[in-house]
Amino acid sequence: xxxxxxxxxxxxxxxxxxxxxxxxxxxxxxxxxxxxxxxxxxxxxxxxxxxxxxxxxxxxxxxxxxxxxxxxxxxxxxxxxxxxxxxxxxxxxxxxxxxxxxxxxxxxxxxxxxxxxxxxxxxxxxxxxxxxxxxxxxxxxxxxxxxxxxxxxxxxxxxxxxxxxxxxxxxxxxxxxxxxxxxxxxxxxxxxxxxxxxxxxxxxxxxxxxxxxxxxxxxxxxxxxxxxxxxxxxxxxxxxxxxxxxxxxxxxxxxxxxxxxxxxxxxxxxxxxxxxxxxxxxxxxxxxxxxxxxxxxxxxxxxxxxxxxxxxxxxxxxxxxxxxxxxxxxxxxxxxxxxxxxxxxxxxxxxxxxxxxxxxxxxxxxxxxxxxxxxxxxxxxxxxxxxxxxxxxxxxxxxxxxxxxxxxxxxxxxxxxxxxxxxxxxxxxxxxxxxxxxx
Numbered sequence: 001x002x003x004x005x006x007x008x009x010x011x012x013x014x015x016x017x018x019x020x021x022x023x024x025x026x027x028x029x030x031x032x033x034x035x036x037x038x039x040x041x042x043x044x045x046x047x048x049x050x051x052x053x054x055x056x057x058x059x060x061x062x063x064x065x066x067x068x069x070x071x072x073x074x075x076x077x078x079x080x081x082x083x084x085x086x087x088x089x090x091x092x093x094x095x096x097x098x099x100x101x102x103x104x105x106x107x108x109x110x111x112x113x114x115x116x117x118x119x120x121x122x123x124x125x126x127x128x129x130x131x132x133x134x135x136x137x138x139x140x141x142x143x144x145x146x147x148x149x150x151x152x153x154x155x156x157x158x159x160x161x162x163x164x165x166x167x168x169x170x171x172x173x174x175x176x177x178x179x180x181x182x183x184x185x186x187x188x189x190x191x192x193x194x195x196x197x198x199x200x201x202x203x204x205x206x207x208x209x210x211x212x213x214x215x216x217x218x219x220x221x222x223x224x225x226x227x228x229x230x231x232x233x234x235x236x237x238x239x240x241x242x243x244x245x246x247x248x249x250x251x252x253x254x255x256x257x258x259x260x261x262x263x264x265x266x267x268x269x270x271x272x273x274x275x276x277x278x279x280x281x282x283x284x285x286x287x288x289x290x291x292x293x294x295x296x297x298x299x300x301x302x303x304x305x306x307x308x309x310x311x312x313x314x315x316x317x318x319x320x321x322x323x324x325x326x327x328x329x330x331x332x333x334x335x336x337x338x339x340x341x342x343x344x345x346x347x348x349x350x351x352x353x354x355x356x357x358x359x360x361x362x363x364x365x366x367x368x369x370x371x372x373x374x375x376x377x378x379x380x381x382x383x384x385x386x387x388x389x390x391x392x393x394x395x396x397x398x399x400x401x402x403x404x405x406x407x408x409x410x411x412x413x414x415x416x417x418x419x420x421x422x423x424x425x426x427x428x429x430x431x432x433x434x435x436x437x438x439x
Contacts, residue, residue, distance in 0.1 A: 017188050017191060018184055018185065018188040021184050021187075021188065022180065022181060022184055025177075025180040025184065026177050026180060029173055029176055029177065030173065033169055033170070033173050036169065037166075037169055040165060040169075045108075045165075046108060046112075049108060049109060049112050049157065049158060050112055050116075052156065052157050052158075053109075053112045053113050053116050053157045054116055056113075056116075056152070056156050056157055057113075057116040057117055057120050058120075059082075059086075060120075060139065060141060060150055061120050061121070063078060063082070063088075063090060063148070063150075064121075064141050064143035064148055065143075066078055067090075067092065067143060067146060067148055068143055068144045068146070086152070086156075087152060087153050088150065088151070088152050089149075089150070089151035089152075090148065090149070090150055090151075091148070091149040092146050092147070092148055092149075093140075093147050093148075093149050094147065095147065096147070097127040097140055097142070097147075098127065102128070102129035102130065102131040102132055103128060103129075103130055103131070104130060104131065107130070109130070109154075109157055109158045110128070110130050112157070113128060113130075113137075113139075113157055114128065117139070117141075121141055121142070121143075124142075125141065125142040125143075126139065126140065126141055126142070127139070127140040128140075130154070135153060135154050135155075136151055136152070136153060136154065137151070137152055137153075137154050137156075137157065138150070138151055139152075186214075187214060187215060187218075189213075189214070190212070190213045190214030190215075190218045190219070190222065191214070191218055193210070193213070194218070194221065194222050194225060197210045197225065198225060199418075200299070201229050202416075202418075205298070205299045205333075207226075207229055210222070210226060212226065250280075250284055251281075251284060254277055254280060254281055254284075257273075257277055258274070258277060261273055261274055261277070298333070299331055299332060299333055300331070300332075300333075300334065301329055301330075301331055302329065302330055302331070302332050302334055302337065303327060303328070303329050304324070304328045304329070304330065304359055304366060304368070305324055305327060305328070305359075307334065307337060307338055307341065308322050308324070308341070308357065308359070310338060311338065311341055311342055311345060314342075315345075315349075319349060319353060319354045319355060320345060320349065320354075320355050320357070321354070321355070321356045321357065322356075322357045322359070323356070323357065323358045323359065324358075324359040325359065325360055325361055326361060328359060328361050328366045329439070330366050330417075330437050330438070330439055331439070332417050332437065333413075333417075336413045336416070336417075337413065337417070339409070339413065340409070340410050340413040340414060340435075341357075341368070341370075343406050343407075343409060343410050344370045344410060344433050345357070345370065347372075347406065347431075348370060348371075348372030348374060348430070348431070349372075351372070351374035351375060351430070352372035352373045352374030352375075352428075352430050353373055353374075354372065354373050354428070355370065355371070355372045356370075356371045356372075356428065357369070357370055357371075358371075362436075364438060364439055365419075365436045365437060365438055365439065366436070366437045366438075366439065367434065367435075367436050368434075368435045368436075368437070369432065369433070369434050369435075370431075370432070370433040370434075370435075371426040371427065371428050371430065371431075371432050371433075372426060372428060372430040372431055373426070373428040373429050373430045374430040374431060375430065376425060376426070376429070376430045376431045377423060377431055379425075382423040382424075385407045385423070386407050386408055386410075386411045386421075387408065388408040390408075414435055414437070417437050417438075418437070418438050419435060419436050419437040419438065420435075420436055421433065421434070421435050422434045422435075
């Protein structure tokens, strides 16, 4: 039972830590104020109001009994006394009770006055008006053959401390909640900053300005995150430098081999060995490209149209068609995204005759679709082609002489930007690569 109740409450409770903490602090305060208010109104204000109303109706009953006598002197004396001492105005009128009702439906004061008048004078022998006048109540009583009209101040049936009580019960609560909001905001801000830093780091951005702050536990978590980020960055830098160094150092012996091959007279042997050396050089280029994809680069706001213009200008290839709905800007690393898009486009141009790029805008993401008319990739190999050093022997790979790092680099760049990549069949007959990147 409690499990079902817990699931039901989770649907309505806020998801953020700040708002949940605010509920924990504010809910007891509000509940306490409500209890105090209910107790005050039930045990103090309503009872006091009933006593004042009963006393007033008793005075009206006494005056109506006096008006039923023929003692004019006594009637005039009581009228003047009540007018002078109690601000009562008493009139004897010949009008019938009005048909309109001038009562506040949900007012405890009106309800209490109506109840006392009904119990004292009967159901149809009274009429009251608490709306037409600001600080005055009008009551009409049918007493014998006379209709008596009474005017008296509202404070005779309502205590004046109610408004002060409501003010003092609500104002401190508001002040306490505002103070709680201020302190909770300061306590949750370090957690928010830590979450943003972790999100940026997960997308490949380098965190340099992050400073731990907040409570001791939050500060310790931030320190550990900072140390972890530095260890990961150091590891990535070491790997990139190692790959770059190995690839760079191997170029020297390859260059010497090329020079020695140029001096060989046997063209058959020279041609065969030159192809092997060219393949090794292409492998080194792939290694260097993979190392560059791990290099440090700051995140900035980019216009996708500008990136594709650079790619198109570099190729000047009429077989490359780019369609864009409107201007789309995202946050990312320019060189990495340019390398990612170029790899896919080069792949399509190598194995197909035409590549079409379509850039669309969804509610919160940029959708980039690459299509070509090449041989495509078998569906069962869609997941494998993203593995480093995986090559398709029977169909295609990113580079004919590559080492299978092309799509691995593409996936790594897309994932580091918080996006995703999907392969499918193109309407042009080849491969369709769909990339979605957040704004």
